Amino acid sequence: MNKAALGRLANEVRTDFGLADDQPFDPFRWSSENGIPFISLREFTADEAAMRHFLEERPHVWSAALLHDGRRHFVIYNPERSPERTRSDLTHEVAHFEAEHDPSPAWTDEGGGCGGTTKAMEREAAELAGAILVPLEGARRSAIRGLAPQSVARRYQVSVEMAEWRMRMSGGYEIRRRARAKR
Template sequence: MSSFKQWAENKSLELRLQNGLKSYDYISAQQLANYLGVKIFTPNEIPRMSLDVFDSIKNNWSANTLICGDKYYIIHNNTHSPQRQQSNLMHEMAHIILKHSPEQLISANGLLLRHINEQNEKEAEWLGGCLQLPRQLLFELFRRGESVDNIICKYQVSIEMLRYRTNVTGLKNTFKSIKI
């Protein structure tokens, strides 16, 4: 495992411990945001947002981090499933924890285009997944024989996230009886 990936796994466990949790306890995106001092809001909480803009946002967008001075805010799409919302929020908090610079907007022929830093996105994807389901947590749950349905329900993750984390952590090979 690369040093970044190991750091991310350790960081997710460290944040649980700092919140008075055990390594295998659930931490919600809201709980983590409170700990980090991040305010989470939705598009419908923005005064004077038109319905057209709101419809465009909810159909084409998941979440974004805004920075004002030294304060962080995450605006997220609350029309997604609760599991997807947790994933979106953890991804954005990963950007904050990693101190990634906000994405740049590039003007091209009067249009604003978002420039995405692929390395930052890969790091946030990995850390976001670790925040939801650290390897140590999954190992413990599988060792105890926890069912897939219980993990999804208790940890507010999608089947896709559970499958992804089980595969990338190598636990699929360790616990061959787990069917996801």
């Protein structure tokens, strides 16, 4: 999907939830309403070695995964992330589902990282999740008005980095710059 199609899909997801451009997306509500459970790794397994590896020794290599057990979809996630990062991680998995990406068996690469989708699917999910979390118009308006990314991050309950990225990608900073140059 191209960025325009992903933007339209993000708007559909947000509209289905009755969200205005200035309201945060709640992936836990999405989970509940769509019957796709989010399960923390601590709840998913009692395997101490796996928990130690993914939650203590190498927590940075794994955030979340959309899985299908033959009957239903579910998401397993790393509960050791910040609330903002968890929101982003879970929305990324929501994006995989909404974009109709087929979950493939998880694998671990030589560097210890996890994956199971193509790079193109990951790019799509990242773009879609960003647009669901911080919608284009909200990001653009915020950048044009000169709002601080920290303020936008608080409004949408995302990281400052996510807010900055969405504001930059919206074109709002360029619109603001041009308007100031005309003065």
